[in-house]
Amino acid sequence: MNVIRFIRLHVNSWSIMSIIFTLLILSPALSIFFQIFEKPNENWAHIQEFLLKNYIQNTLMIVFFTGLFSILIGVSLAWFVTAYRFPLRRFFKWGLILPLAIPPYIGAYTYHGIVNYTGVLQSTLRNEFNITANPAYFDIMNIPGAIFIFTIFLYPYVYIITRAYLEQQSASLIENARLLGSGPLELFFRVIMPISRTAIIGGASLVILEVLNDYGVVSYFGIQVITTAIFQAWFGMSDVASAIKLAGMLMAIVFLILFLEKVLRGRKQYSYSNAKVRPLEPISLSREKTILLFGYVMFIFTAGFLIPFVQLFQWMMMTYEKVVSPDFLQLIFNSVYVSLISAFIIMIIALVIGNFIRLSDSPWSKAVSRVTVLGYSIPGAVIAIGVLTFFLWLDRHLNTVYTALGIDAPIILSLGLGMLIFAYVSRFLAIGFNPVDAGFDKIGRSFTEASRLLGTSLMRTFFKVDLPMIRGAVFGGFTLVFIEVMKELPLTLLLQPFNFYTLSTKAFQYANDEAVHEAALASMLIILISGLSIFVFHAVLEKEKK
Amino acid sequence: MANKKFGFLSGLLSMSLLLAACGNNNESAGTGTASDEETKDAGVVNLYTSRHYETDDALFDQFTEETGIEVNVVKGEEDELMERLTREGEATEADLFYTADAGRLHWAKEKGLLQSVESDTLNANVPENYRDVDNQWFGLTKRARIIVYAKDRVQPEDLSTYEALTEEQWNKKVLIRSSDNVYNQSLVASFISLNGADAAKEWAQGIVNNMARDPEGGDRDQAKAVVAGIGDAAVMNTYYFGQLLNSEDAEEVKVAEQLGVFFPNQETTGTHVNVSGAGVTKHAKNKENAIKFLEFLSSEDAQGQFSEANFEYPVNPNVEPAELLASWGEFKAQDLNLSELGKYNADALKLMNEAGWK
Numbered sequence: 043m044n045v046i047r048f049i050r051l052h053v054n055s056w057s058i059m060s061i062i063f064t065l066l067i068l069s070p071a072l073s074i075f076f077q078i079f080e081k082p083n084e085n086w087a088h089i090q091e092f093l094l095k096n097y098i099q100n101t102l103m104i105v106f107f108t109g110l111f112s113i114l115i116g117v118s119l120a121w122f123v124t125a126y127r128f129p130l131r132r133f134f135k136w137g138l139i140l141p142l143a144i145p146p147y148i149g150a151y152t153y154h155g156i157v158n159y160t161g162v163l164q165s166t167l168r169n170e171f172n173i174t175a176n177p178a179y180f181d182i183m184n185i186p187g188a189i190f191i192f193t194i195f196l197y198p199y200v201y202i203i204t205r206a207y208l209e210q211q212s213a214s215l216i217e218n219a220r221l222l223g224s225g226p227l228e229l230f231f232r233v234i235m236p237i238s239r240t241a242i243i244g245g246a247s248l249v250i251l252e253v254l255n256d257y258g259v260v261s262y263f264g265i266q267v268i269t270t271a272i273f274q275a276w277f278g279m280s281d282v283a284s285a286i287k288l289a290g291m292l293m294a295i296v297f298l299i300l301f302l303e304k305v306l307r308g309r310k311q312y313s314y315s316n317a318k319v320r321p322l323e324p325i326s327l328s329r330e331k332t333i334l335l336f337g338y339v340m341f342i343f344t345a346g347f348l349i350p351f352v353q354l355f356q357w358m359m360m361t362y363e364k365v366v367s368p369d370f371l372q373l374i375f376n377s378v379y380v381s382l383i384s385a386f387i388i389m390i391i392a393l394v395i396g397n398f399i400r401l402s403d404s405p406w407s408k409a410v411s412r413v414t415v416l417g418y419s420i421p422g423a424v425i426a427i428g429v430l431t432f433f434l435w436l437d438r439h440l441n442t443v444y445t446a447l448g449i450d451a452p453i454i455l456s457l458g459l460g461m462l463i464f465a466y467v468s469r470f471l472a473i474g475f476n477p478v479d480a481g482f483d484k485i486g487r488s489f490t491e492a493s494r495l496l497g498t499s500l501m502r503t504f505f506k507v508d509l510p511m512i513r514g515a516v517f518g519g520f521t522l523v524f525i526e527v528m529k530e531l532p533l534t535l536l537l538q539p540f541n542f543y544t545l546s547t548k549a550f551q552y553a554n555d556e557a558v559h560e561a562a563l564a565s566m567l568i569i570l571i572s573g574l575s576i577f578v579f580h581a582v583l584e585k586e587k588k
Numbered sequence: 589m590a591n592k593k594f595g596f597l598s599g600l601l602s603m604s605l606l607l608a609a610c611g612n613n614n615e616s617a618g619t620g621t622a623s624d625e626e627t628k629d630a631g632v633v634n635l636y637t638s639r640h641y642e643t644d645d646a647l648f649d650q651f652t653e654e655t656g657i658e659v660n661v662v663k664g665e666e667d668e669l670m671e672r673l674t675r676e677g678e679a680t681e682a683d684l685f686y687t688a689d690a691g692r693l694h695w696a697k698e699k700g701l702l703q704s705v706e707s708d709t710l711n712a713n714v715p716e717n718y719r720d721v722d723n724q725w726f727g728l729t730k731r732a733r734i735i736v737y738a739k740d741r742v743q744p745e746d747l748s749t750y751e752a753l754t755e756e757q758w759n760k761k762v763l764i765r766s767s768d769n770v771y772n773q774s775l776v777a778s779f780i781s782l783n784g785a786d787a788a789k790e791w792a793q794g795i796v797n798n799m800a801r802d803p804e805g806g807d808r809d810q811a812k813a814v815v816a817g818i819g820d821a822a823v824m825n826t827y828y829f830g831q832l833l834n835s836e837d838a839e840e841v842k843v844a845e846q847l848g849v850f851f852p853n854q855e856t857t858g859t860h861v862n863v864s865g866a867g868v869t870k871h872a873k874n875k876e877n878a879i880k881f882l883e884f885l886s887s888e889d890a891q892g893q894f895s896e897a898n899f900e901y902p903v904n905p906n907v908e909p910a911e912l913l914a915s916w917g918e919f920k921a922q923d924l925n926l927s928e929l930g931k932y933n934a935d936a937l938k939l940m941n942e943a944g945w946k
Contacts, residue, residue: 092941158809159816160839177816183804264766264804266946274768274941277667279934280695360836423668430675437679457681536668540634540660540681551640551663556806556828559836 056500060398063391064410067468068417070428085281089288093271101267101295104188104260105250111193112249113242115342116200121234124208125216127326128336134343135205136580141346142198142522143572145529147258148549148565149195150188151558152350154262155357157182162353183263192253194346199252200245202518203480207241208234213322240483244476250299251472254292255421257532268292269421276424289420296419351569357562365552365563369543374567377544380459381527384466385520388474391467392519396478397504400487411479415472422469422532429465430537462537469533470526474519481515482508514583521579525572545571632658633877636673637686638666639864643898651884657877666692666770673701678871683878686866691774693725693865694930702867707879713886713904717925718863727863727926728885729900732919733775734859736829736847737821738814749853750779750860753821754794762795763810763822766803767940771825775860776940777932778922782857785935792943803946808832808840815843825862830899830912851919858922862929863903 119138123131130137144152157163157180164180167173182190219233235242257269268288276285327335399411417425485508493503509516531546538547545564552561637644640663648659662669666687673680673696685696696702702724710719710726718727735747746757753762765772779788800819810822811832826849833844851859866885868878884890891902895910902909 088938088941092938154805154809158805159812160837160843164816165839174817177813177818181801181804183809184802261768262805264768264802264946270768273667274937277671279937280699364836426668427671427675430672434675434677434679532668535664536672538662538664540662543663547663554665555640555831556808557831 056394056398057402060395060410063395064413067391067464067471068413070417070425070432070465070468082287083281083283085275085279085284086287088279089271089275089284093266093274097266097268097271100185100265101254103185104192104265104267105253107189108192108196108253109246109250111189112197112200113246115193116197116245117204117235117238117242118230119197119339119342120201120205120208120238121230122335122339124205124322125324126332126335127324128332128339130336131324134339136576137343137347138201138339139198139576139580140343140573141195142525143569143576144195144347144350145258145531145546145565145568146191146195146252146256147262147531148354148553148561148568149350150191150259150262151553151561152353152565153182153187153191155558156349156353162356183265185265188259188263188265191259192249192256194342196249196252197342197346199248200242202522203241203245203477204238206514206518207238209321216322241480244480247299248473248476251296251415251418254296255419257421257423268295272421272424285424289424292421293416293419296415300415354562354566354569357559358566361560361562365560370548370563370567373543373545373548373564374571376542377528377546377568378571380463380466380544381524384463384470384527385474385523387463387467388471388523389478389516389520391471392475392478393509393516396475396482397508399479400482401490401500411475414475417468418470418472422530423536425469426465426533426536429461429468429533433461433464457539459539459542462534462539462542465533465537466527466530469530470523473526474523477515477519477522478512481512485511514586517579517582521575524575528568528572631656631877632660633683633874633881634660634662634681635684635686635881636662636664636669636682636869637684637866638664638669638692639686639688641898643893646897647885647890647893650890651881654884655880657880659881670696670699670701673869674699680869680871681873682869683872683874684866684881685869686864688862688864689770689774689929690727690863690865690926691770691777691929691933693720693863693867694927695933696867697722697724697927698930701870703870703872703875705868705879705882707883709883710879710886713883713891713906715903715905717923718865718903720867720927721925725865725867726882726886727865727903728882729864729891729894729898730861730903730921731771731825731827731863731900732851732859732861732921733771733823734826734829735821735850735852736811736814736824737850738817739846739848742820742848744848744850747821747850747852749856750775750823751791751794752852753823754791754798758798758821760798760800761820762798763800763813763819764795764803765806765810767937767945771807771862772823773933773936773940774862774929775823776936777929778860778924780932780935780939781924781928782922785939788936789939789943792940792945796943796945811847812840812843815846826901826913826916827899833912834899849916851917853922854920858920861901861921861926863926864900 122128123135123138155161159165159177159180161180164175164177167175181187215233215237216229219229224233255269257273260267260270261273268291272285272288272292275281275288326332395410395414489507489511490503493507494500498506529546531550534544534547535550538544545568549561549564549568552558552564635648648661652658662682664672666689669685669687670692673682673685676682685693685701687693687696693702697720702720704723705726706723710723714726714728718730719725735750735753737744737747752758767773776788776792779791783791800813805813807824807828808831810824811829813819814822829844829847829849832840835841835844853859866882868875868882872878886904888904888907891904891907894900895902895907895913899910899913901913908914
């Protein structure tokens with residue numbers, strides 16, 4: 043009796059779809075997760091003795107400081123843009139997201155190119171002013187340098203989510219605090235930070251995940267982190283078992299972080315208290331304070347976007363003639379094509395899973411939401427191997443079907459673009475899912491329940507009531523995924539079909555060969571297309587508000 | 589009504605997945621038809637390469653023009669491509685594996701990814717120590733791992749061998765990149781093969797003690813650090829030095845001009861040399877074309893282009909190195925079958941870790 047009741051309550055098309063999607067997409071990551079418990083071998087002893095301690099230390103240090111600084115910068119910017127008037131405020135609203143358009147490893151190459159011995163800084167000092175500075179001052183290829191690179195190119199995750207929250211949620215609280223005589227600092231630390239906790243942590247966990255699975259920046263800077271150990275074990279020692287053990291440890295760290303987030307969030311509900319959202323009116327400051335504030339915002343924008351952009355532009359002009367070819371049109375097409383398809387698929391899946399979790403009370407529905415990040419928590423190359431193995435297995439089992447259809451080829455699926463897109467979806471689901479989840483969190487269940495009480499079906503309610511309310515979140519998630527896929531490298535390198543190149547692999551082709559100047563054109567195109575998508579996202583949202 | 593919408597949604601999703609999967613399979617030119625005519629080549633050769641040079645692309649085009657055989661390429665990183673080949677097994681569509689380190693080529697052989705090839709042309713064009721004993725892979729271009737030094741501070745007489753860099757006078761003056769780097773791994777592997785593991789470890793320890801700074805950046809960065817005064821001598825590949833001298837950036841050219849080139853161990857074991865090379869995969873579907881392709885790349889014409897445009901030494905003894913390379917002089921290379929580099933790679937990596945080489 044209870045079983046039937048349970049089934050009637052919990053099993054519907056949403057839950058079934060959710061489970062299927064989750065299992066399908068996470069099978070590559072899950073297969074890795076379960077191999078942590080394999081018996082260690084002799085390489086493992088070597089890794090433990092000589093590498094592990096140092097690597098974990100470095101990893102935690104980078105993660106901690108990048109997280110901290112991203113939060114400070116992201117939240118302060120979000121607060122300033124929402125609460126105060128200053129010049130170019132309307133531009134900065136979306137301009138401050140632009141650093142996200144620059145892949146961190148390209149940012150790292152660019153900054154190193156600026157500050158190294160032949161870079162514009164030192165060579166200008168040398169040639170124009172005859173000053174030979176101590177090159178050690180210009181060294182960014184170390185842990186602080188990596189923290190700088192990650193922070194300046196990833197803080198927008200915190201900024202976007204926090205700003206959206208502050209804009210819509212905080213008006214009454216902030217105005218009350220002001221009325222009660224809170225100074226700006228008190229307001230920031232005692233009101234803004236606590237109330238936007240969920241948004242901040244959501245953004246910061248994306249930053250941290252991105253840092254944890256990065257390989258490009260750390261390997262270029264020669265910093266040894268857990269990812270380095272994974273690659274050394276896998277490829278240097280041909281020891282898949284140890285590599286996967288390490289990847290499993292990385293996942294364990296990720297889960298610890300996510301668990302902490304859940305604990306921190308506690309039982310607080312952050313749903314709208316009423317349907318009418320009143321935006322916060324920005325106030326004017328004194329002249330001096332406005333200048334100070336503008337200076338700070340401009341400084342972050344300059345470091346995160348303007349400087350690398352101008353440098354890449356100069357390099358592009360330097361190597362343009364050598365590099366450019368009609369192939370670039372194809373590259374642009376390929377990049378945009380896979381990014382659009384992946385973003386589209388991810389948003390559909392995110393909506394299905396998100397809606398299912400919201401409407402269900404069972405604990406395993408929460409578990410589903412936690413595992414969506416699995417794919418985002420391990421280095422791309424490891425995920426890619428998981429996906430490849432999965433597709434080859436599919437091909438093997440579909441072989442009889444191929445023969446029946448008269449196709450005489452051993453592998454079909456694992457040569458196509460489908461495998462690559464599947465891998466993107468598996469990896470970036472968290473990026474698209476997070477905003478949707480937050481969006482559902484915000485609207486809560488009351489509107490849905492009201493609609494259901496009035497006799498509207500679950501499906502109709504979803505399309506007529508829920509979806510319009512979280513439209514912004516869906517669009518935001520779409521844009522983020524689009525940008526991520528544009529920038530993606532390790533999966534693309536491993537799973538590309540024959541003769542399929544993207545802007546990202548083209549930039550890598552040069553950068554990997556230490557030809558940073560030649561990589562500029564492809565890098566610029568990635569940044570321009572991603573930047574454009576950020577602008578469109580912003581423009582559409584603004585239009586909706588009116 | 590509602591279910592219709594849902595059906596539409598899921599239909600759309602599966603359609604797009606399916607389209608993505610199948611639609612593009614047709615684009616991966618010729619791969620589908622390749623196995624239709626297993627006995628007769630289908631006019632393509634499929635390549636997995638970790639080399640990303642424009643010279644290579646130009647040579648591939650030239651090959652297609654001359655033979656009508658189309659070259660399909662996947663460009664990735666060597667270890668990942670090997671992993672992909674392993675996982676694909678018999679089903680693979682790749683006919684050739686092409687990479688820039690002899691150690692990795694030897695590994696590919698050890699993992700059973702390659703097959704032996706009989707070709708008189710290749711045997712004539714590629715000297716014995718630059719190809720596999722079973723002809724499973726063939727070196728195509730050479731690079732030497734040399735010492736570059738600051739001309740204003742160091743006399744060439746101060747330099748002699750790799751081993752000498754571990755002596756007291758070089759304390760805090762040596763620049764070399766991280767142990768992650770495959771060229772360094774192969775360098776240490778060559779020492780294991782020539783001098784034994786103990787000597788190699790002693791050397792690694794000595795280098796770590798004498799490092800001017802913790803390893804960071806690529807080969808070019810080591811050269812720049814010498815000119816910047818961080819150290820006096822750097823270990824780097826001839827290939828990157830050639831690139832630096834011919835950079836679009838005038839500042840980089842200036843750096844290269846302040847550096848001297850030194851070939852170490854001329855009186856003893858010889859300078860370390862590594863190759864880029866390729867082998868036919870075990871399950872190649874277009875074996876004849878693959879061999880033709882290798883023969884083409886080892887031909888005098890192609891070898892000349894590698895050297896002129898990409899600053900690599902030709903393996904073909906009939907081809908003179910480009911003018912720039914020739915200007916550095918002739919040198920004695922390590923007398924070593926390069927398979928040894930792969931044999932000792934894992935040992936080399938462990939030993940560098942133990943020595944604290946970051």
